[in-house]
Amino acid sequence: MKTIYLVRHCQAEGQPPEANLTEKGRKQAEALADFLEEHRIDCLIASPFERARQTVQPLADRLNITIQFDDRLRERVLSNRELPDWLKLLEESFTDIDLCLDGGESSRNATERGIEVVNEFLSSSYKSGVLVSHGNLIALILKHFDPDKGFEDWKALTNPDVFQLTFNDETAHPNCQRIWDERI
Secondary structure (H helix, E strand, C coil), X not given: CEEEEEEECCCECCCCCCCCECHHHHHHHHHHHHHXXXXXXXXXXXXXXXXXXXXHHHHHHHHCCCEEECHHHCCCCCCCCCCCCHHHHHHHHHHCCCCCCCCCCCHHHHHHHHHHHHHHHHCCCCCEEEEEECHHHHXXXXXXXXXXXXXXXXXXXXXXXXXXEEECCCCCCCEEEECCCCCC
16 A cells, blocks of 8 residues: 655745745644654655745655655646636636647646656655645646546645545555645
8 A cells, every 4th residue: 555645835925936935834834744744754756846845845854854856746837828817727727638728738748747756656665655746736636536626626725735645556546535624
């Protein structure tokens, strides 16, 4: 049996890759470390974005585990242009998974890169890992395993958020449950 804790980063100052956590986000990262440190984690993989690194750093320090950074866990870009109707288009991208806007990435492509990371973890010797990413990609990964998941589930995500995916040896589909409750 293997377990993945799929973690959405804590509250950040903005969307750019270099955006730091807010003061509240730093407190959330400590609370997240409190929450996860007893789960026998042996692997930490994070998006290279600064807010993802800062989210998992307190846990890495406590467990004395080096964070592996994986660009495939980066934020999904819907488009490289300003979109006044971005929320409507994002919703559409959950049903039309091949929708690809100017300079953006389709849901299908984003899902595939996220699932590659999951599959590599599953084929490794690690037993329990934390994958830190961003809301849209996390929602797409969850949708991969449960097609009933979608836009409304993305909207319901919090910063941070934690989903436990438990894979047994008999099936490729995990038992998936949200285990985070707002603490800060």
